[in-house]
Amino acid sequence: ARNFSAGPAILPESVLEKVQSEMLSYRDSGMSVMEMSHRSSLFEEIISDAEQLLRELMNIPEGYKVLFLQGGASLQFSMIPMNLGKGGKVGYINSGSWAKKAISEAKILKVPNMEVLASSEEDNFTYIPEIPETDEAYDYIHITTNNTIEGTAFQTIPRFVNAPIVADMSSNILSNRYDVNDFGLIYAGAQKNIGPAGLTIVIVKEDLIQTENKLPSMLDYRTHIKNDSLYNTPPSFSIYVAKLVFEWLKDLGGVEAMVKMNEEKAGLLYRTIEESDLFSSPVAVNSRSLTNIPFVTGNKDLDAKFVKEATSLGFLNLKGHRSVGGMRASIYNAFPYEGVKELTEFMKAFEAKEGK
Numbered sequence: 137a138r139n140f141s142a143g144p145a146i147l148p149e150s151v152l153e154k155v156q157s158e159m160l161s162y163r164d165s166g167m168s169v170m171e172m173s174h175r176s177s178l179f180e181e182i183i184s185d186a187e188q189l190l191r192e193l194m195n196i197p198e199g200y201k202v203l204f205l206q207g208g209a210s211l212q213f214s215m216i217p218m219n220l221g222k223g224g225k226v227g228y229i230n231s232g233s234w235a236k237k238a239i240s241e242a243k244i245l246k247v248p249n250m251e252v253l254a255s256s257e258e259d260n261f262t263y264i265p266e267i268p269e270t271d272e273a274y275d276y277i278h279i280t281t282n283n284t285i286e287g288t289a290f291q292t293i294p295r296f297v298n299a300p301i302v303a304d305m306s307s308n309i310l311s312n313r314y315d316v317n318d319f320g321l322i323y324a325g326a327q328k329n330i331g332p333a334g335l336t337i338v339i340v341k342e343d344l345i346q347t348e349n350k351l352p353s354m355l356d357y358r359t360h361i362k363n364d365s366l367y368n369t370p371p372s373f374s375i376y377v378a379k380l381v382f383e384w385l386k387d388l389g390g391v392e393a394m395v396k397m398n399e400e401k402a403g404l405l406y407r408t409i410e411e412s413d414l415f416s417s418p419v420a421v422n423s424r425s426l427t428n429i430p431f432v433t434g435n436k437d438l439d440a441k442f443v444k445e446a447t448s449l450g451f452l453n454l455k456g457h458r459s460v461g462g463m464r465a466s467i468y469n470a471f472p473y474e475g476v477k478e479l480t481e482f483m484k485a486f487e488a489k490e491g492k
């Protein structure tokens with residue numbers, strides 16, 4: 137089967153095989169990683185290797201901390217305003233359904249001086265909105281680098297002289313080229329490009345969190361920094377699998393090699409959509425995502441028929457999000473080129489049968 141799920145998403149087969157081979161006894165310890173104390177030296181090696189590998193892969197400079205947290209990207213919607221909001225202005229870019237959730241969480245916290253600086257909501261989030269330049273001071277400006285549901289992505293990261301960028305990178309961390317120096321904070325749920333659900337990665341510039349805010353310990357970045365992500369029991373098994381995924385990515389040649397592969401995969405699918413008279417992309421050409429690719433026939437019944445036939449042939453989870461309709465192929469790092477090729481062949485066969 138070919139699994140196009142938007143998340144949790146497929147993991148590299150070699151990683152799953154490695155997990156299987158170590159499932160009952162990790163390095164002859166007689167224990168599964170699931171059964172191991174998070175204070176043991178074996179686990180401490182796993183978490184510090186995971187951090188080191190991620191630092192290498194993303195070229196994370198000194199001065200940035202890497203945190204392994206829980207609560208999903210969704211908890212970061214709250215932790216970010218709590219920790220980085222210092223009473224000044226905060227800005228949000230409303231580029232998709234997840235950005236909107238981040239905005240609504242900041243509203244619940246009654247963050248003062250919140251501004252939505254740009255939005256494409258009125259056009260169903262089919263493009264990345266133009267962001268006005270500003271040299272005014274903001275505690276932070278929040279963007280969503282890749283909008284998972286709508287299939288759009290920032291092609292360049294905006295720069296502001298007086299505002300650090302906070303980025304939700306849940307659906308394209310490690311699949312696009314980014315310079316960590318362009319960001320004050322990056323966060324991502326693990327379950328698309330990194331590993332099993334339950335782990336959330338936060339990469340934060342340390343000098344941003346010198347805050348006076350009094351926060352519950354678990355919601356305070358300083359707690360997790362001080363304790364190297366071991367304040368309480370971390371999602372240890374997910375961290376272990378993430379470490380294996382980082383090793384896999386490094387062996388493949390790192391992010392640069394991965395971006396090339398992702399461009400080939402996405403390029404093939406976008407070309408097929410463009411050359412088709414049946415399928416079209418609902419997304420503006422200059423805003424296209426490399427990892428989530430929606431397409432529609434313009435006819436709901438035909439969309440449903442496509443998804444049904446695709447499913448019966450083993451192309452799974454192609455149904456588009458209910459807010460967009462049609463189809464969506466999520467093709468994160470672990471998704472192989474051959475799977476995209478097979479999908480495009482099926483699309484052509486379906487068009488020959490059903491097309492105008």
Ligand code: PLP
Pocket residue numbers: 142143207208209210211234280282283284285304305306307325326
């Ligand atoms: N942000 C983006 C861009 C996402 O794609 C998702 C999940 O799909 C989330 C946030 C929510 O993540 P989580 O389920 O880890 O809370």
